[in-house]
Amino acid sequence: MVYPFNSDHEMIREALSGFLQDWYENGKGPERIYKSGKAFDREAWSGFSHDLGMVGVAISEDFGGSGLGDLGRVVVMEELGSSLCAIPFLTTGGQVVDIISKIATKQFKKEYLPKIARGEIQGVFSSGHVGKEKKCINSPNADTADFILISRLNDKLIEVVFLDASAPGLKINSKKTMDPTRSFCDVDWSQVSDTDFLLIGTVELDFFEGIISQSQIALAAECIGGAQKCLDMTLEYASQRVQFGRSIASFQAIKHRCADMFVLIEAARSAVYAAAVATDSEKTEAVLIAKANATEAYFKVAGDAIQLHGGIGFTWEYPLHLFFKRARANRTMFGVLSEDYKLLADNIFGDKL
Amino acid sequence: MSNLRINFSKWMKTHFCGEYECLRGRATPGDEDAFPGLRLKWEREMGTAGWIGIGWPTEYGGKGASLDEIVGFNEEYACHGGPGRAGHIGETLLAPTIIAFGTEQQKARYLPGIKAGTEFWCQGYSEPNAGSDLSNIKTKARLENNQWVISGQKIWTSLAMDSDYIFVLARADEGSKGRHGLVFLLVQLNQPGIKIRPIKQMSGTSEFNEVFFDEAVCSHDDIIGDVGDGWKIAMALLGFERGASTLGQQMTFADEFRQIVDLAKSNGSAKNPLIRQRIAKSYAGLKIMRFTALRTLEAAEKGETTKEGYISKIFWSSWHRDLGELAMDVMGNEAEILVNGEYSKLQKLFLFSRSDTIYGGTNQIQRNIIAERALEMPKEPRGGGTVREG
Ligand SMILES: Cc1cc2nc3c(=O)[nH]c(=O)nc-3n(C[C@H](O)[C@H](O)[C@H](O)COP(=O)(O)OP(=O)(O)OC[C@H]3O[C@@H](n4cnc5c(N)ncnc54)[C@H](O)[C@@H]3O)c2cc1C
Numbered sequence: 001m002v003y004p005f006n007s008d009h010e011m012i013r014e015a016l017s018g019f020l021q022d023w024y025e026n027g028k029g030p031e032r033i034y035k036s037g038k039a040f041d042r043e044a045w046s047g048f049s050h051d052l053g054m055v056g057v058a059i060s061e062d063f064g065g066s067g068l069g070d071l072g073r074v075v076v077m078e079e080l081g082s083s084l085c086a087i088p089f090l091t092t093g094g095q096v097v098d099i100i101s102k103i104a105t106k107q108f109k110k111e112y113l114p115k116i117a118r119g120e121i122q123g124v125f126s127s128g129h130v131g132k133e134k135k136c137i138n139s140p141n142a143d144t145a146d147f148i149l150i151s152r153l154n155d156k157l158i159e160v161v162f163l164d165a166s167a168p169g170l171k172i173n174s175k176k177t178m179d180p181t182r183s184f185c186d187v188d189w190s191q192v193s194d195t196d197f198l199l200i201g202t203v204e205l206d207f208f209e210g211i212i213s214q215s216q217i218a219l220a221a222e223c224i225g226g227a228q229k230c231l232d233m234t235l236e237y238a239s240q241r242v243q244f245g246r247s248i249a250s251f252q253a254i255k256h257r258c259a260d261m262f263v264l265i266e267a268a269r270s271a272v273y274a275a276a277v278a279t280d281s282e283k284t285e286a287v288l289i290a291k292a293n294a295t296e297a298y299f300k301v302a303g304d305a306i307q308l309h310g311g312i313g314f315t316w317e318y319p320l321h322l323f324f325k326r327a328r329a330n331r332t333m334f335g336v337l338s339e340d341y342k343l344l345a346d347n348i349f350g351d352k353l
Numbered sequence: 354m355s356n357l358r359i360n361f362s363k364w365m366k367t368h369f370c371g372e373y374e375c376l377r378g379r380a381t382p383g384d385e386d387a388f389p390g391l392r393l394k395w396e397r398e399m400g401t402a403g404w405i406g407i408g409w410p411t412e413y414g415g416k417g418a419s420l421d422e423i424v425g426f427n428e429e430y431a432c433h434g435g436p437g438r439a440g441h442i443g444e445t446l447l448a449p450t451i452i453a454f455g456t457e458q459q460k461a462r463y464l465p466g467i468k469a470g471t472e473f474w475c476q477g478y479s480e481p482n483a484g485s486d487l488s489n490i491k492t493k494a495r496l497e498n499n500q501w502v503i504s505g506q507k508i509w510t511s512l513a514m515d516s517d518y519i520f521v522l523a524r525a526d527e528g529s530k531g532r533h534g535l536v537f538l539l540v541q542l543n544q545p546g547i548k549i550r551p552i553k554q555m556s557g558t559s560e561f562n563e564v565f566f567d568e569a570v571c572s573h574d575d576i577i578g579d580v581g582d583g584w585k586i587a588m589a590l591l592g593f594e595r596g597a598s599t600l601g602q603q604m605t606f607a608d609e610f611r612q613i614v615d616l617a618k619s620n621g622s623a624k625n626p627l628i629r630q631r632i633a634k635s636y637a638g639l640k641i642m643r644f645t646a647l648r649t650l651e652a653a654e655k656g657e658t659t660k661e662g663y664i665s666k667i668f669w670s671s672w673h674r675d676l677g678e679l680a681m682d683v684m685g686n687e688a689e690i691l692v693n694g695e696y697s698k699l700q701k702l703f704l705f706s707r708s709d710t711i712y713g714g715t716n717q718i719q720r721n722i723i724a725e726r727a728l729e730m731p732k733e734p735r736g737g738g739t740v741r742e743g
C-alpha cells in the first residue's frame with residue numbers, strides 16, 4: 001500500500017480496475033458509446049453501482065455507503081478516468097451525495113442515500129441561484145438523472161430543493177458535445193409547479209464553494225487516471241512500433257517526451273493526493289493547485305500521446321481522441337485554469353486585482 | 354514535533370546570533386564566497402554542539418536520528434536562516450559512504466573531523482572528458498611502495514579551494530574501460546602533487562575549480578572498497594544525496610519566492626495579471642515539490658519503493674530556473690542595474706540557477722534516467738560509457 005492509501009482503498013482499486021478494464025477493452029465500451037450516441041452506459045452503471053457498490057464510496061456507513069470520503073472518491077475517479085467509462089458518478093456520487101450529506105434531514109438521508117448507494121436512483125445538481133432565470137445551462141448528465149437538486153434564490157436565502165425528473169413541465173435538453181462520453185444539458189424548471197419542489201435545506205453562498213472544491217478533487221483525480229492511461233498506451237505502442245529498423249521507444253526524442261509526461265503526471269498526482277487529505281485550513285489552496293495541475297497535465301499528456309502515436313493517434317478508431325476530448329472538457333469543467341491561478345495569486349498577495 | 358527538533362530550534366535561537374547574524378540567509382549557491390572564515394567557525398560551533406551527523410549511528414558519534422527527525426532538523430535550520438553549510442559534502446555524502454563501506458580504521462580517522470566541523474571535503478568525479486558520461490574518467494592511480502600515486506585532472510570541483518580533502522574516482526587498472534578497474538580514494542589536498550585553480554563562473558564567483566594531480570599520493574589504506582569497486586562506491590555515494598535534505602532546500606526556495614512576492618508588491622508588478630499568474634504557478638510548483646517529497650518519505654518509511662522520486666531533480670531544477678527568470682521579470686528594467694556594482698540576491702539566483710539543470714545529472718540525463726528506470730524504455734546506445742546518476 002502506497003501513501004496515502006490504506007487497504008480499503010486498495011480493495012476498491014483492484015475491484016474497479018478489473019471491471020473497468022473489461023468494459024474498456026473486452027466490452028469495447030468506448031465504441032458502444034459513440035454507436036449509441038448516448039453518454040451513458042446503463043450496463044456499466046449497473047455493474048458499477050449494483051454489483052460493485054461503488055456509488056456510495058463517499059457516503060457515510062450509516063447510510064449504506066463505505067464512508068471513504070474524498071480519498072476513496074479519488075481512487076474511483078482515477079480508475080474511471082483511465083477507462084473513460086460513461087457513467088454519472090461524478091455528479092451522483094459526487095455533488096449530489098455531498099449536498100445531501102451536508103444539509104438534508106436525517107430522514108431524507110435515510111430515504112435517499114442508501115438508494116443512491118445501491119444505484120437505484122441517480123441525480124444531478126443544477127445550479128440556479130446565480131442568475132434570475134429558472135434554468136441551468138450545461139448541467140452534466142442531467143438527461144439520465146432520476147432527480148435534480150436545484151439551488152435557487154428565495155429573497156436573500158439560497159434554498160436547495162429536490163425535483164423528480166418526471167415532474168410535469170421540467171425540460172431537459174441534451175446537447176451534442178465534443179467529448180461524447182459526458183453529456184451536457186440545459187435544465188429548465190420555469191414551467192414546473194411550485195408544489196413539485198421539495199425543500200431540502202437553506203445555505204449560505206460559500207456552501208457551494210466547498211461542494212465545488214470536493215468536485216474539483218474528484219475531477220483532478222479523473223485527470224491523473226486519464227493521463228496515466230495515455231502514457232501507458234504510448235509506452236506500449238512505442239515499444240511495438242518499429243521505424244528505421246528499431247523500436248521508436250529507443251529514440252531519445254520519444255524517451256524524453258515520455259519522461260516529461262511522467263514528470264507532469266507524478267507532480268499532479270502529488271497535488272491531488274495532498275488535496276484529498278488536506279486539513280480544512282489547507283484545503284482551498286491545495287485543491288486549486290491540484291485542479292490546475294491535473295487538468296493541465298492531462299491535456300498536455302493526451303496531446304503528446306497523439307503525437308507519439310503518429311497517424312494512428314489521429315484516427316477515430318483509436319481511443320486516444322476520446323481522452324484528448326475529455327482532457328479538453330475537464331480544463332473548463334469547474335472553473336478555468338487562469339481562474340485557479342488568479343484565486344491562488346489573490347491568496348498570495350492578500351488582495352484582488 | 355520531535356524532541357530533537359525542539360532542542361535544535363532552542364539551540365539555534367541562542368547560538369545563531371551575535372557575530373553570526375551577518376550569515377543569515379547567506380552562502381546560498383552563487384554566494385558561497387560570503388564570509389569564508391566566519392562560516393568555518395560556524396561549522397565548528399555546530400560540530401561542538403553535536404549538530405553535525407545527527408543521522409549517523411550513535412557508535413560513530415551520531416544521534417541515530419530518524420528520517421523524520423532529519424527532515425525536521427533541516428527545516429528548522431532553514432527556518433532560522435542558517436547559512437549554506439560549508440561541510441555538507443563531507444557530512445551528507447562522504448560520511449554515509451564511509452559508514453557503509455569503509456574500514457574501522459577509516460571511520461576512526463575521518464568521521465571525527467567531519468563531525469567536529471574541522472575537516473572539509475570536496476568531490477572529485479568530473480573530468481574534462483567525463484561529465485555526464487562519468488565512466489569515461491582518465492585520472493590514473495597506481496599502487497607503489499604502499500602508496501597510491503595519482504595523476505590526472507578533475508574539473509568543476511565545488512569548494513575545493515576551502516577543502517582539506519578530496520574523494521577521487523580514478524582508474525587503477527591500466528587499459529580498463531568504463532565502470533571497470535576504478536578506485537575510490539581519499540586524498541589530502543594540501544600536498545605538493547596537487548594544484549587547485551579556481552574557475553570563474555557566470556555568476557562572477559568561483560565556487561568550482563580545476564584540481565590537477567601530478568604524482569599526488571595517499572596511503573594504500575585510503576581506498577574505500579577494493580580495486581574495481583570504485584564505480585559501485587561512487588554511485589552509492591550519490592544515492593545518499595537524495596531525500597532528507599530536499600525539504601530544507603525547499604525552505605530556501607520558499608524564502609526566495611517570498612522575496613519575489615514582496616518585491617512585486619512594492620514595485621507594483623503585482624498589478625500585472627500575467628506576473629500574478631506566473632507567481633501563482635510558481636507557488637503551486639513549490640507546494641508540489643513538498644507534496645512529492647512527503648510522498649517519497651512516507652513510502653520510504655514503510656519500506657516501499659516508489660517511482661515518483663525520479664521526478665525530484667528535474668522538477669526542482671526546472672522550477673528554480675523558472676523562478677530566476679520570474680525574479681528578473683518582476684524586477685523589470687532594474688534587473689539590469691548592479692547596485693554598488695554587485696549582484697543582488699535575486700540576480701545571483703537568476704544566474705546561478707542556470708547551473709541547477711546541469712550539475713547533479715543534467716536535465717537531459719534525468720530524462721534518460723526516468724525513461725529507462727521509471728518507464729523501462731530501451732537504454733541509450735553507448736560507446737562504452739554509462740549514464741551518470743548524480
Ligand atoms: C555549479 C556546478 C558544480 C559542480 N560541482 C561538481 C563537483 O563538486 N564535483 C564534480 O565531480 N562535478 C561537479 N560538477 C560537474 C557536473 O557534474 C557536470 O557538469 C555534469 O555532470 C555535466 O557534465 P559536463 O559538464 O561534462 O557536460 P556534458 O556531459 O558534456 O553535457 C553537455 C550537454 O550534453 C548533454 N548530454 C550529455 N550526455 C547526454 C545523453 N546521454 N543524452 C542526452 N544529452 C546528453 C547534457 O545534458 C548537456 O546538455 C559541477 C557542475 C556545476 C555546473
